[in-house]
Structures are given as C-alpha cells and as structure tokens.
Amino acid sequence: MLDAMAIARLQAREVCCNQTFVKITAIETLVVNARMRNWVLVKVVTDQPGLYGWGECTLEWKTKSVVGAVEDLSVLLIGQDPRRIEHLWQIMHRQYFWRGGITNMSAMSGIDQALWDIKGKELGRPVCELLGGPVRETLRLYDHLGGGLLEGMYRTGDAEAFGERILESMVRGFTAVKAMPIPVAEMVESAAVLKHAAKCVEAMRTAAGDEIDIMLDLHARTTPATAIQFGRLLTDYNLYWYEEPCWPEHVDALAEVARALPFPIATGERLVGRWEFREVLEKRACSVIQPDISHCGGISEGRRIAAMAETYSISVACHNPQGPVSTASSIHVGFATPNYLIQEVVRADVPWRNDILVEPLDVQQGICQVPTAPGLGIDINEAEARKHPFEREVTMAYFHKDGSVADW
Ligand SMILES: [Mg+2]
Incomplete structure (x- = not known):
C-alpha cells in the first residue's frame, strides 16, 4: 500500500524521467544536542515535490565548523542534479583548492549520504x-x-x-x-x-x-x-x-x-x-x-x-x-x-x-x-528534533599525573 508521500515520489520520478533533470534547491543543517555530542543532520532539498534526502556529519567539538563547511560546499551544489552522486563527490573534493581534512570530509560525508537517500527514494529502492x-x-x-x-x-x-x-x-x-x-x-x-x-x-x-x-x-x-x-x-x-x-x-x-x-x-x-x-x-x-x-x-x-x-x-x-x-x-x-x-x-x-x-x-x-x-529508509521528525537545540559540548580534558597533556 503506497502512502501519499510514496505516490508523490513516484509522480516526481515520472516528472524526473520525462524532464531528465532534478535540481538541488537547498542544503540545510539541523543540529540536535544529544548529551555528549551534537548530531549534525544534513537535509538536501530538491525541486521535486517530497523529494529530499538526509545525511549526518556529526563532528563533536567542531559542530559549528562542520555546519559552516556544509554551507561552504552547498555553494557548489545548488542547482546541480542530486542523482549524479559521483560527479558531485568529485566536485566537492576537487573544486575548492583546499581539500581533505576532518571537517571538510565530514561535511562531504553528510551530503553524500543525503544524495544516496534521494537516489533511493527517487527510484523507490533501498540504498543497499x-x-x-x-x-x-x-x-x-x-x-x-x-x-x-x-x-x-x-x-x-x-x-x-x-x-x-x-x-x-x-x-x-x-x-x-x-x-x-x-x-x-x-x-x-x-x-x-x-x-x-x-x-x-x-x-x-x-x-x-x-x-x-x-x-x-x-x-x-x-x-x-x-x-x-x-x-x-x-x-x-x-x-x-x-x-x-x-x-x-x-x-x-x-x-x-x-x-x-x-x-x-x-x-x-x-x-x-x-x-x-x-x-x-x-x-x-x-x-x-x-x-x-x-x-x-x-x-x-x-x-x-x-x-x-x-x-x-x-x-x-x-x-x-x-x-x-x-x-x-x-x-x-x-x-x-x-x-x-x-x-x-x-x-x-x-x-x-x-x-x-x-x-x-x-x-x-x-x-x-x-x-x-x-533510500536510507529513515525520515526525520523535525519538530521533535528541534526540541534539542545546539549546546556546546562538554570539553574533555585529560592530563597525566604530572600535569602534562594526555590523550584521552
Ligand atoms: Mg574507537
């Protein structure tokens, strides 16, 4: 039995196939504070009704940085076809001079997951x-x-x-x-x-x-x-x-x-x-x-x-x-x-x-x-998620007995 959202997606797919183009219209982040870390969820929105994808790029103690990195990458992706996952991965990795690093790669990871979610939803098949x-x-x-x-x-x-x-x-x-x-x-x-x-x-x-x-x-x-x-x-x-x-x-x-x-x-x-x-x-x-x-x-x-x-x-x-x-x-x-x-x-x-x-x-x-x-088989209840807004993570500082810095 198809629900209204599934029907809308199938209709969107027909439109996609006929028009052979889907556009990314927005890339948003939703930060959810979950005690010791802030979950950074990424929503990639398209111009097709009900067609969007979710990803995650949680990077505790660097939450603001990774949110900013998603925003920076979105400049490259707005207007692109989200179904060209590999092409967009290459764009995200290579089209800015500074590449790699934990913050940028985490932001890319969240967006990449969302693109796979979109592709699966559009085709009506699970990502696996x-x-x-x-x-x-x-x-x-x-x-x-x-x-x-x-x-x-x-x-x-x-x-x-x-x-x-x-x-x-x-x-x-x-x-x-x-x-x-x-x-x-x-x-x-x-x-x-x-x-x-x-x-x-x-x-x-x-x-x-x-x-x-x-x-x-x-x-x-x-x-x-x-x-x-x-x-x-x-x-x-x-x-x-x-x-x-x-x-x-x-x-x-x-x-x-x-x-x-x-x-x-x-x-x-x-x-x-x-x-x-x-x-x-x-x-x-x-x-x-x-x-x-x-x-x-x-x-x-x-x-x-x-x-x-x-x-x-x-x-x-x-x-x-x-x-x-x-x-x-x-x-x-x-x-x-x-x-x-x-x-x-x-x-x-x-x-x-x-x-x-x-x-x-x-x-x-x-x-x-x-x-x-x-897709990934999940959807976010945004109203519930927004009940847990960003809070600064507790700093985890560890030292040896003599006061020198330790790894934790
Ligand atoms: Mg470990």
Whole structure:
C-alpha cells in the first residue's frame, strides 16, 4: 500500500524521467544536542515535490565548523542534479583548492549520504540495493559498555562492574561488546595499572563466558610500548579486536603493535579519504578497518575504502557512535559489503533517540534485518528534533599525573 508521500515520489520520478533533470534547491543543517555530542543532520532539498534526502556529519567539538563547511560546499551544489552522486563527490573534493581534512570530509560525508537517500527514494529502492544488493541476510551489531561510565569504574577500582555490565548487553541480545578498561595511560605504565586493566577484562570474560566477543578500545591513549605492555597481559582472553592502540597517524607503530600481539588490531575512525587509508592497508597495520561513514567521505568513499581493504583480506566495521542517520547509512553499507564484519550501534545515549525519527530504527538487539524501505529508509521528525537545540559540548580534558597533556 503506497502512502501519499510514496505516490508523490513516484509522480516526481515520472516528472524526473520525462524532464531528465532534478535540481538541488537547498542544503540545510539541523543540529540536535544529544548529551555528549551534537548530531549534525544534513537535509538536501530538491525541486521535486517530497523529494529530499538526509545525511549526518556529526563532528563533536567542531559542530559549528562542520555546519559552516556544509554551507561552504552547498555553494557548489545548488542547482546541480542530486542523482549524479559521483560527479558531485568529485566536485566537492576537487573544486575548492583546499581539500581533505576532518571537517571538510565530514561535511562531504553528510551530503553524500543525503544524495544516496534521494537516489533511493527517487527510484523507490533501498540504498543497499543500489550498492549491488545485500550480500548477507542479517547484519551483526555490537553494544558499548559505555565509555564514560566505565572510566568512572576504573577510577574507583571496581573491576567487577565490567562483568555486571556485560551481562546487561547479553540479556538484550548482543553477542559482541566493546569496552574501555584501559585508562588514560602514561608513556610507560606501572604494574598496578596494567594488572587492574587485566582484572577488568577477566571480569568480563568470567561473567560472559566464551560465547561473547569482547573488543577493547584504547582510544589511542597509549604509546606503542604501553599498548604492548597491556596487550601481553590480555593474551589469555581471546579478544575479538584491540582498537586504536596508538596514534592512528603513526602507521609504522600500529604495524609494530600488530606484529607483537596475538589478536586483531582495529583502526581507522579518525582517517578520512581513501588516500589516508592506503598506508594502513599497504603496511598491514590492522586486521579490521573502521571508516566512519559520517567522516571518511560518505557512503561513496566508505565503499571504496572497503574494496581496497578487501584486496588485503582486511575486514570492515564502520565506526558509528553518532545519531540515527549515521547508523542507517552504515547499515546499508554493511549489508552491501562482502568483507563487512560487524556494526557499532548506540542504543541508549538519550532516551528520545528514536523520537526524532518518523519510524523508529530497530538496533536494540544484536542483529538487524535487510532494510527494505526506499533510500536510507529513515525520515526525520523535525519538530521533535528541534526540541534539542545546539549546546556546546562538554570539553574533555585529560592530563597525566604530572600535569602534562594526555590523550584521552
Ligand atoms: Mg574507537
């Protein structure tokens, strides 16, 4: 049964086919404050009735910058045909002298997602089908134990809390979780800190058994030496992956950690564009690559990075701690990408997460089904979204014991 909007879209499609041209008339941003980050949603509007697309380029602590970057890029795109996705990607990337960088590439990512959404809606097909069709019947999802919460647990020395929290994820149907038991570290760590991190991981493994996959995110807080120190105490726990063990731009160091430890290394959430991923892949510095569809250059670039990774037998697991549009985009890429491993989802950052969607996105269990609705399959309830306007993100400042700046 077609609803009024679907009929309008089909009528718009007929008009499009007859006129062979659709124009972008506006590119708007909608900022939604969701506690620790502002979701930056991008709406690309066309001259066809009811035909618009949503994307997301959330970039916490740089919200105003990325909103401005979308505005700058829109100058190039107004009046263009949104269905020429690759052509517009090239325009956004190459038609200004200054290219690349996290802010610009995030803005491009949001617009790119919205263009795919438009194309899918116009054709009446889900984006994953336009990417070649689903290559799997279901997509596995993983849960977070909660970074901030567990940081607190670490400081209070409550290793058992990790065990209690992992059981909560399992009850909800998840078979894989990610945790952050390794604290903001010194350049070389002491025995007490190392052993406490191992106790936290042991608590998770003891509580959950071997049926659940455990990933650790080090957030690049550690030097290569410290990452290896921690990792050597964790070899008995069969980690699913060990994420960002050192600065992502230090690719030789990542490779050094990868050679020293027996579990897969994951990295890539802070890299943008296929050119930044190339060195990581060529040096086999990881086993799992984590492009973020809201930063790396969008669905278009995420697919290219995944194909590059496939040639090195490296898996893909898109980074996604952001809002629901980013999640939807990542899920479509996941369903259409053969070397996709698992999808990160956030389910409980704010209780109204699904309220800003016209139809809720079901990521509450550990698995999701193939999307069937046109485009990205989501629409934003703008009135609900506007109830949560921009607020400046809380600054996260971390220092070593001696007062010098630390990575967090
Ligand atoms: Mg991470």
